[in-house]
Amino acid sequence: MTGLALAPRNTLWSRLRRRPGATLAMAAIAISVLVAIAAPLLALRDPFSGSAASLLPPLSPGHPLGTDHLGRDLWSQLVYGARVSLAVGILAAASAVLIGTAIGAIAGYVGGVLDNALMRLAEFFQTLPRFVLAIVTIAFFGSSVLHVIIVIAILSWPQTARLVRAGVITLRSAAFVEAARLGGKSDTAIVVREILPNVIAPIVVTGSLDVAAAILLEAGLGFFGLGDPNLVSWGGMLNQAQQYLRQAWWMSVFPGLAITVVVLAFNLLGDALNDALNPRLRDAP
Amino acid sequence: MGPHELALLTLRRLVAAIPLVIGVVVVNFTLIQLAPGDPTTALIGDYPAPPGYVEQVRAEFGLDRPIPEQLGRYLWQVGHGNLGYSFAHRKDVGELILERLPATLRLMLTALAIAIVLGVGLGILAARRRDSPLDHGTRLFSMTGYSVPEFWLGQILILVFALGLDLLPSQGARSLRAPPEGFAAFLDGLRYLALPAFALSLRYIALISRITRASLLEVMNADYILASRARGARERTVLLAHALRNAAPPIVTAIAYDFGFVLAGSALIETVFGWPGIGRLLFESITRRDYPVMTAILLFVSLGVVLANLIADLFHAALDPRVRRP
Amino acid sequence: MTHRSFLRRLLTGTVLAGTTLLAATNLSAQTRGGTAVIVIDSDPETLNAAITTGNAPGDIGAKLFEGLVWVDPDYKPQPSLATQWTVSQDQKTYTFTLRRGVKWHDGRDFSSADVKFTYDEALAKLHPRTQTTLRRLAPEIETPDANTVVFKLKETYAPFINIQTPFEAPMIPRHVYAGSDIKANTANEKPIGTGPFKFAEWNRGQAVRLVRNDAYWEAGKPYLDALVFQIIPQGPNRSTALETGEVDFLYQFYVSRPDVKRLADNNRIQAKRGSATPAVYFLMMNTARPALATKEARQALATAINRDLQVAQAMDGHARPGYGAFGDGFPWLVNADAAYAKKYPLDPSKAKALLDQAKVAPNTTLNLVFDPARPMFNAGGQIIRDNLRQVGLNVNLVPLERSVMIQKVFTERDFDLTLQSFSSSGDPSIGYHRIYLTNETRAQFLNASGYSNKAVDDLLGQAATAADQATRARLYREAQGILNEDVPTLVLYDEVGTDLASRKLNGLWKGVDGRDRWSEVWMTR
Amino acid sequence: MNASVIAAHDLQHVFAMRTGLFARRPLYALDGVSLDLGRNETIALVGESGSGKTTLGRLLVGLQTPSRGQVTYRGQDLAALRGEAWRAFRRAAQVVFQDPAASLNPRRSVASAVATGLEGHLGLRGTALYTRVDELLENVGMPPAQYRDRLPHELSGGQRQRVAIARAIAVDPEVLIADEPVSALDVSVRAHILRLLQRLQHERGLACLLITHDLGVARAIADRVVVLYLGRIVEQGPAETLLDRPRHPYTRSLLDASPRPDPARAREPQAPRGEIPSAVNRPTGCHFHPRCPHAVDRCREETPNLRSFDDGRLAACHRAEEL
């Protein structure tokens, strides 16, 4: 039970900072978020503005990363692409975590038939091939960023739900929860104020990993040409680059690296959080 | 574990899986039916069809029936082992899948074997030398492997190993020009397997090594490990007899859980490497709106996941006497 | 003379000169043996070429099956299963004399009964393209003897002999198919033809393997022992496979355009530029939408869209910029006076003025629907979006999966602009009329622009049945005059295809279509 | 003895225990237990683990519902309480749990733990709440200024248990169930807590049920002792007489087995034979007979009833008189 307890913030922070990967990851995430926010300032040109100067290699005058097959500036696209990738990743993961937490908490706390039904549902969603369903659904609803976010969220919640449920089940009969019950607290207050704060650790960890997974999934959809062509996204850039892999490696390498780095950062952060939050893996008490 | 216990356990898990599988079939079917677009367009080609032709084709394949009726018919057929008829391939779906299945199994099992061997190995190394440079290096490698988009990686691998170094073939599953025989055919197969299997396995190497490491670290803190050491057990014994055995369940669970995702991954990898398996068939059938093939493959994947979970359960039961009690 | 026809003459000349030279100097250079690997992109839906127009079945079918004739690079029919033919004065009766001693792959004799059966039961009912033609011609087929077939047509049809190819009219065996459901016959997976190669095996997802037909009617041919059709789904990987020598032949349909230059520069690879069948890529505008209802608005788009950039970037140079309503793939019909280059040179400020004139509000948003599986549409859409932004129009790109796109565009007509490509199928009357003819059926791959002009309908109707080329040319020029002014559909470019092959292969491109005449291909060892 | 506040009447609590593919067998956690808990008295409930002590405690405060029998609060059946009446009971019966580390939310401060019932039951807010919390902390010997804002992990075990006690008494309960309140604490500080409980019980006239496996703890503060074995009461009576002269062989064996800090006591090994059986496989007759050195045939066949003796004790042993 104490295994689910989140240690006070300051010590978490210091434990995180002691992990070299975590520091790097947080720095990378912070930079990419800043880049996404400051995209209009950082971009050299309109990312959609084409020219006859197509397939210029990196370090060409005015195009630090070169241009794509339509003569558009790759650096500017990369910078604007960060917006879509991060927005999709973060919003999708946040929605998945919200849905998962709500469902997991209800299932775990109420128990019985409802728990059974909800967990069957979760199991069911986990059995479904996620990527394939995402493709079908996006093809059906059309490829807008909002749809991508919704689809990823709907397909990603079960993991969080299971973890939250497990935590809630462990805690719902914990002595301090029973004490709160005896203290006349309502069920909602017990779940929200007593139990959930103690199951935050796995939620934060899966949340962070969900961001990584969502960015990858979005890239995969983009790669299959299911991204929104009215926006610049890294997956979409990779899709275009496919055709020019041999002529213009830069079209593929830069967005591919950008995806890898950001996904890696979120994965590393999740891993570090997991280590930092898991008391059984901690150093001696 | 006696055969009786095993049979009972298997039976129970299978019974529990039935509603799940039916649910999967129903939802897959409904979703695909809801999706716009008409499978007959694939059949008709890029040319205006004569009047009545579309209707004729639709009637022929029962596509003009109400969806519940189509679903009912489909369920009835599936229950009788008939997976339907592929428009795009003009062939029985069951046969089509069975033809493609061996290639996918070969790729997936090879990738899985690579992933298990390397993943568990790296996980052990990292856990044994926790917080050492080796640990950090292994984790960074596995993390990177986990973060690289596999389709992108596949193309880079082709660029480097097939084009740049001219070491390995980039496409297909075996030499077609002059198919070798006997042992040479086996080696030939390995050459073709190398790149796609590696590209597919990288993610799972990462996944398995992470879980192995975490699980081992947790187990290594267990009291019985201390007790075994206090008994004077060699580190090898501690690791093999106690730690790995106890750390195995979460690893096995993760492998089983990700089985379904391996297939999704193989849809991408098989497409990139021209591998003649189910993953690519799935990808092709999605682009061709080949409903029966899609539903059948989705069903297969779900069955695969159920089966993988069953195997994992049996593995648990074989490993853990506490689970054996029904 | 257009640039393109000049190029073709030049190329044809070279190839012909080459063969003549070879034939004259060293006949024994044509060695027997070897396996050639040809790329296809996916499993063929069937191997019965008589019931499909798919590319892969056509490719494989051209080696397995034969038509009555084959067509040479000058579009001249050459004897194949028919050794000779006569045409009646009214151009409605065709009499073919069949080759004697031709055997099906299973050893049975080929006869006129097979031809009649193929036409009546397969082509007229099941071949997606030929059946439309035959519906109009409604031929009565007579078989006076085993080696003679007589076709009596209802209408004249200039290209009738030219459709007797293995692609449009492949002969299938009556004794195998008679009395069965042709679409479901198991022979579709293990086909029996008369062609130079026989079916051997089909590994789904991997390859279709054909072997030499030792009993082929043309003695000594084919040269190759076997053909393997390897399936490679992704364009760039197909290029790679050709470079690494894993495959030997890449038909233009399967070529990834950005790779062509690099591949053509490879000294192990030979290239042949030029399309067998003209095809146009165009922007269709929905005239039912207020913003596009006036011809000034549509002319504004024609003036604002950079067709050269489309060619250079969307097609990587493998196209010719849009010439007019029918492109320039058929040089005999082009109307130079009404050419886009004259009427609509790129001029954003003029486009703006036209938009003002048409009272199209600035910042109007137009939905551009396309199938994202086609790379040139993705790129083309982006270019159009960028071009139109310069003149104050917003374009919202709407990529839709093919079948959804068909539904949205052709059935529902819920679009402002759409990118499409139509093949001429060898004659403007087969492939191009449908772009402009009044269409109320909402069937797929017809005119979805809502444009309807009685004058155009009449002109095209006459052009379809006119027997002599000069008349047809005049009718087409007149139609272009109207269509290039109204621009319901803006032709962006004419495709230029390139076949690529390993230099080890010799004797390629004997037919107008690179997939044909593989009986003459041989391999340097 | 005062009138009972909470009483158990013939309580039975059964779990279904899975024993096969479809088979389930009943597990009797409690079987036919009756007990009165009056004002101003402390009853010690003793027995080995698995005897049903904790289950009985939970049933008495309504955290679980019995399979059979009833619990009454001031004569009313708990099962029939609804709305206000139920809330009144909730407030009247409070629990101090065994593990002080687990009974406090690791993320909430001492003050917020003590405030739980004050907010929930009494609806106190703001200054009134703070004042009351401080009083309570003072009352359990934790200077509020020093401890109010601490988190549980910053406290020692004894301090945590004092916070838990403060939380329990905050709502002025009538009944306090203390489930092994000192077993997780060091010997040296147990007395603190017991003394605190004793004082509060006296001051407030609480009905106190002390659940413990430690006869020393029972002896220290209990007025009455109730001995449970395999879900049944085997002996019950005033603490002094019961622990000095046990009537039931089980009570005697517990006493014999309890270590005491007295090397002079020449204790011959008298541990009862075997171990407490599983509640799924209860022995026939007297459940204790397999371990009882005095068992006769009758013990194996006939379940002994709880009988009254003239010294105010009850015992369930066929041979209680002889031994």
Add this chain to the structure above:
Amino acid sequence: MTEPLLDVRDLRVSLRRSGREVSVVDGVSLAIAPGEFVGLVGESGCGKSMTAFGLVNLFPTPAAHLAGGTVTFHGGRRLDGLPPAAMRRIRGAEIGMVFQDPNTYLDPLLPIGHQIAEALREHDFAGDVDARVLELLTLMEIPDPALAVRRFPHELSGGQRQRALIAAALAMNPKLLIADEPTTALDVTIQAAILDLLRRLRRQLGIGVLLITHDLGVIAETCDRVYVMYAGRIVESNTTASLFATPRHPYSQGLIKATLRPDRREALFSIPGQVPSPDSPPAGCRFHPRCPIAIAKCMGQSPELVSYDSGSVACHRAHDPAARTTWSASAA
């Protein structure tokens, strides 16, 4: 005392915590004669377990390590500084260990016979392993040994599990058994049975036993001699009888007084305050903040362990008569 079985001098154990070294065992010396039953008692957090682990240089956390002192074992062999491989051959063969919670110290996935045999196999037992396992189970009075060998931990009761753990610890006939709170997790009746077993084994096998417990009652009933430990140090040692009769150190006195007895009702007593954290031990006598008779010297100067009669004590006021009944005044 002739040659002791185990002679520990000035043992120190430290923990690495947040980059700092924290001393948890601070100069402990103790000795065990062959066949002697010695108790080590103190509150939790006093360093009892760490002392035991320090003896065999095996710690439950990688943060802990030996920081000094000598450990001399049977035959004058030094255990401190022994290379890991050599230390391993001592552990389980010559020194057996039994732990607190039999539930967690047995591998749940292996039959107990296997775990008992592990001790034999890992030390290359010369005889018939299976026979030896059966013999051990019989010795531990586990019913039906032939069947029990194949049982898994979860199929046994708590008492039987502890017996299995003891069997594994005794498999190689060690000369010393370290038992760390072996009965704390068990019911009193089972505790009594296990203690009976330990006493019998000591008689039968003549092994020395170091029993670590917080329960003076357990000590009183089993041990020949006792060491009392407080905050990482030994504060008093004596024969059991003498210690209980005349405890010299205020801490020992307090512990005895605080122990609750079932046989008589005594005033409730507890030692005020709590064990200091090893991060910041008090200066001087570590017990002084809790000690009612502490004087200025106690705060400044750490008392040495001084021998008297049969025992020794570390208290500046040990010879002050008032220090014999330290807690009489404060008993409330």
